[in-house]
Amino acid sequence: MDKLRIGFAMCGSFCTFDKVMAVMQELVNRDMEVTPIMSNMAYSTDTRFGKAEEINKRIESICGKEIIHTIEKAEPIGPAKMFDVLLVEPCTGNTLAKLASGITDTAVTMACKSHLRNSRPVVLAVSTNDALGNSAKNIGQLMNYRNVYFVPLRQDDCKMKPRSVVADFSLTVRTLEAAIESRQIQPMIM
């Protein structure tokens, strides 16, 4: 059987990067072909969670491929039918808003637009402090879109951050496998 081809798109939710890179490694260990994609924010910002250059090197070493981080490099994803499924993990509030509104101004939103034109699945793993605030309408809108699936979500700290929601990254593989069969795994809200 051919290897499953995954586009793995990362946005600027930096606090999740360690967990997300562990998922990336798991996909590679499962013999999937993983191509990293990053928004400009994710690719180029040094934060207290790590230096961009070091994180990017780790990602390229896990995947054995260069990171797609420009709109120009992401544009051929659809025409070349590069992926069976496109994962956006972590997906920020910013990128949720853009995807819900059809705005395409980063490598990640370009990748989604280009991939969706082939009616292939996009899987979103949300991580944002305003998921139950300003982003709620965008999450709701995207849940209603064809070919868009969600890694199940939960409130990560309901006392200190009552509007914050983070996907359960440990369910990524199950969500991807179901999305390829046009199914959303349940429960979606945990």
Ligand SMILES: Cc1cc2nc3c(=O)[nH]c(=O)nc-3n(C[C@H](O)[C@H](O)[C@H](O)COP(=O)(O)O)c2cc1C
């Ligand atoms: C240290 C740091 C952590 C951040 N964490 C998050 C986060 O967890 N979720 C989120 O939606 N935005 C977070 N942001 C804000 C996003 O990085 C910002 O909205 C950015 O424009 C996102 O761009 P992108 O969606 O193209 O990656 C964080 C920013 C910084 C500097």
